[in-house]
Amino acid sequence: MTQPRHARDTSRGRYYSDPAGGPDLVSVTNVIDTAVNKSFxxxxxxxKVTVEHVLDNLDAVADRATxxxxxLTRELKALHREAKERAADLxxxxxAAAEAHVLGAPVADDLEVRPYADQLRQWLASWGVDLGEHVVATEITCFHRRLGYAGTADLMVWLPTGPGGRLELWLIDYKSSATRPxxxxxxxxxxQLAALRYCETVLLPDDTDAPMxxxxxxxxxxxxxxSHALVPMPADRSAHRAFRGALESTRWLHAAASSYPALLPPAAEARPNRKAA
Structure with a gap:
């Protein structure tokens, strides 16, 4: 995962420091990773990753199975973690390539990333996006100090999606995958989008605030x-209320003790004598 400005990783996940000097703010992704069950x-x-590896390497696996x-067991157990790390790195x-292109900066020549960057360019061209005119912000930090969270918005851009082609301001989050449709x-x-949408302020490059x-x-x-696809999401107030519930769960979990003392029976001499009673 990229490291946004003012973000830092802790034992409880990512938090943002506040240039204004207030308390640290839990990141939006931290809240979702902590409170949302993704095991399904x-x-x-x-x-699937493990089974495909075994089927693709049956002879080698069979030779080592005894x-x-x-x-072999350790290696197979690690396969999905390694695949997840590779996907996160990609x-x-x-x-990084998307941000550089939107800012008009040089894009690193990365053969693996190039097809994804090309798809971004195609998407921008298909919507007639002028980078200087229609892009409001890219990779901008968003704060909600009152609720105590922060996050980074990938892109804010004007698109002609309103009635009669009226420009509307979109909040867009990039997602890349080598396998998913x-x-x-x-x-x-x-x-995630609702949490960012209803932040109160954004952080400018000089660390001053501006209204969201x-x-x-x-x-x-x-x-x-x-390929590429823009999928609209219902990031409305009801979704924000759901995020706030996850935020409360995250706060509780992050403040909870990691262990509790076991309850031991009293010493024999301290036990009540039922017969005497």
């Missing part, structure tokens, strides 16, 4: 190596 998707995916079983590089999204994407722009639409821009 991650467990089958992890099984003589090298403990080491996502970070795609985000271009139109696929997760429910928690709505929580009034976002009219929100969506996920899925970037794939050969």
């Amino acid at each position: 998707a991650l467990v089958p995916w992890g099984v 003589d090298d079983r403990p080491a 996502g970070d590089r795609v985000h 271009a139109k696929s999204v997760y429910p928690e994407n709505t929580l 722009p009034r976002i009219e639409k929100a969506g996920v821009l899925n970037l794939r190596s050969r």
Whole structure:
């Protein structure tokens, strides 16, 4: 995962420091990672990664299954973690390339990232986006000090999606994947976008505040190596209320003790004598 400005990783996940000197703010992704159960998707995916590796390497796995079983088991158990780390690294590089392109800065020549960057360019061109005229912000930090959270918005851009082609301000989150269909999204994407949409302020490059722009639409821009899709998400007030519930759960979990003392029976001499009673 990329490291936004003022963000830092802690034992409780990512938090943002406040240049104004206030308390640290929990990150939006930290809240979602802590309070939203993703096992319904991650467990089958992890099984799929492992099974595909075994089927693709049957002879090698069979040769080691008896003589090298403990080491083989460790390697197979690590496969899904390594695949997840590779996907996260690719996502970070795609985000960096997207930000550089939107800012008009040089884009690193990364052969693996190039197809995704090309899809972003195609998407921008298809909507007639003028980078100097229609882009409001990219990779901008958003604060909600009153509720105690912060996050980074990938892109705020004007798109002609209103009645009669009227420009509307969109909040867009990039998602890259080498395997998922271009139109696929997760429910928690709505929580992430709603949390950012209803922040109170954004942080300017000089660390001063500005009011959060009034976002009219929100969506996920899925970037794939050969396709792309902008998927609108219902990041409305009801989604923000759901995020606030996850935020409360995260606060409780982060403040809870990690261990509790066991209850021991009283010493024999301290036990009440029922017969005497």
